[in-house]
Amino acid sequence: MDKKRSTGRPVNTAAGTALKAAALRLLRENAYDKVSIAAIIKEANVARQTLYNRWDTKADLVLEAVFEQTHAYAAEPVLEAGQSCRWVLERFLMDVFNHLNAEGDIVRALIAAAQQDKAFHDTFYANFVLPREQMIIALLQKAQETGDFAPSRDPELVSASIHGIFWYRLLNQQVLDDKLAKDIAREVFDHRAE
């Protein structure tokens, strides 16, 4: 889309990489808001302006860093032959929880940051939240086709409910383990109201 710049010193990609790595490194040891921009650039051995050349805010940098590192996680839960929807959902949640047990603090910080900055909220929602929600919605719609999920139920609402549970537990510092994944899947697919 953009014409390639034809002259001048090219961007040093290493600087950006170093910044992302430094940010993650510091975030694993300190709370999000105790990690100052000054600390990140010092850790990355990079100039302050170099960071601002690439990202507008600390949150943008961290979002990209986390995203890059983990974009493999939570692969789309595809319903293959011989797999029950419940089992697929279970697997998907286990993956997500597994990841959150490692990176939960950072994700919590990102959610918090999204509450304080509209622009960041939008990026975060578009890149993180929405894709994952749609994966579940798609799965539930598949389940409606296969008859595992009643057509009368609202996939969007149930999807929000599923994500809601672990947002709620994540933000309240409660455990996210395999048992929870199984319980959620059972509640979704396997119960009668009364």
Next chain:
Amino acid sequence: MDKKRSTGRPVNTAAGTALKAAALRLLRENAYDKVSIAAIIKEANVARQTLYNRWDTKADLVLEAVFEQTHAYAAEPVLEAGQSCRWVLERFLMDVFNHLNAEGDIVRALIAAAQQDKAFHDTFYANFVLPREQMIIALLQKAQETGDFAPSRDPELVSASIHGIFWYRLLNQQVLDDKLAKDIAREVFDHRAE
């Protein structure tokens, strides 16, 4: 427990009240992190130290202010004769949503603050989150007794799911309206999985 403090100039309760009122007033007009402590004490016409005498952080002050103002809100959803559980849940959620539509930004800021400060997280959880969660759990348990809610289902999980939905929507800036309240109640009480 504490011996009553019998000496020294008595605490001026008006100062504390003024601070809470000032904080709420400013928070309705500005974003949480744009409301500085300096602005609050100026608005309240109170000395800086007087604020610090009462609360450790801005979040503690705001929490108490919001709590006091709204502790009537979301009255325990009691199941009275002739009321269906679903109807009671619906009403409760409508109340909560109604409140959140007015104060949602402040609550979002408090949730964000709780992610950044362990001590505040604990206070927030104990005073805000847990009581409301237990209201729902109690209601669901009642519903199990009346036969509206299957004994095989886990009230705690479903409660987390209910709160989860609106935390999720609140934090993602989505609408919380009466329709959602009804949809949640129907999903909880009225469906068959398949």
Next chain:
Amino acid sequence: MDKKRSTGRPVNTAAGTALKAAALRLLRENAYDKVSIAAIIKEANVARQTLYNRWDTKADLVLEAVFEQTHAYAAEPVLEAGQSCRWVLERFLMDVFNHLNAEGDIVRALIAAAQQDKAFHDTFYANFVLPREQMIIALLQKAQETGDFAPSRDPELVSASIHGIFWYRLLNQQVLDDKLAKDIAREVFDHRAE
């Protein structure tokens, strides 16, 4: 002069004494401006207002404390039969220096305080500085009568010069020893300009 107070709780003289003692105790261990009023009342186990009932400022308290403790020091240098003026001056200076070597820091602090507060300056000057200056002037005038000090010289100027030397050395943290006392006395009484 004043009618004796006839009613009400009598003044607790112990409180005033305790304050003065506490002030001196703290001043021997800390710099003048590191000794806060809060620290003094805590050390004296006395209420804040009790201090303000007696003195307007910390400097006033300290001045009185130092004055009381040391009002014996530097007894008027009286010229008795068989004593030379030079010898009397020498003795006087030795006394003063001896005292200053113990309490010099406090006196320095008082001089500093006097530069910052007109009212205190006046008290300090009237109670401390002027009396001592006049002792020397009187001695020099006596010396003019006995012929030890030329009538053409100005006792006030020489007195200021004598005090000036040790103020200057005191404020510049230089030694005040017996040798200096002797040197001053010799310079005053025993030299020819050329």
Next chain:
Amino acid sequence: MDKKRSTGRPVNTAAGTALKAAALRLLRENAYDKVSIAAIIKEANVARQTLYNRWDTKADLVLEAVFEQTHAYAAEPVLEAGQSCRWVLERFLMDVFNHLNAEGDIVRALIAAAQQDKAFHDTFYANFVLPREQMIIALLQKAQETGDFAPSRDPELVSASIHGIFWYRLLNQQVLDDKLAKDIAREVFDHRAE
């Protein structure tokens, strides 16, 4: 000695100049301890940290401001052909007094500040006190060569006595006028003890 700083945004000398000017301006209108750092930076239109980048304390700033402004004052009293030592001393003292009559309050504040801060005392002594004292000592030594000042007298003691007189009078808020300068010069050079 220092390697020239080759990197980073260069120091804005204007900021330092503005701070010094602002400090002097405010000090001529208010007492030293009524001039807050906040007022200085506001008057200078400069950031708070910029002040702290250059000086540790208000006293350091003021010392440098006064020093720069007046380092021409009290030029070394050189003994030229046809000038008597007494006359040179007289001129020197008149210069000094003239300056002190304009800036005396600031100098008094600096002397007071020096009593409360060891580090500042050392700077003040090295930059202000000692140079002026040595000028007089040198003059007196010259006078010993020319025979105006008896070899038996101690130039250091007499120098301390000269400075002492006007410190003493300065700190006690007494006049420093031409008559005093003449009297001091006469007392030093022109008297016999008896």
Next chain:
DNA sequence: GACTAACCGAGACGGTACGTCGTGTCTTAGT
């Protein structure tokens, strides 16, 4: 091979907010 323009490191700058400290006044209950 010199030019050139975007890039980079370093770090000073104006600004805002912070939590702490000390002051002198006040308001109680108790002596």
Next chain:
DNA sequence: ACTAAGACACGACGTACCGTCTCGGTTAGTC
């Protein structure tokens, strides 16, 4: 009337980050 205790209004302090800015040096491509 006085005390002990301590809360209060006020105001200054030095620190920490922020995002912007201004340098001198450093690259690759392009002429």
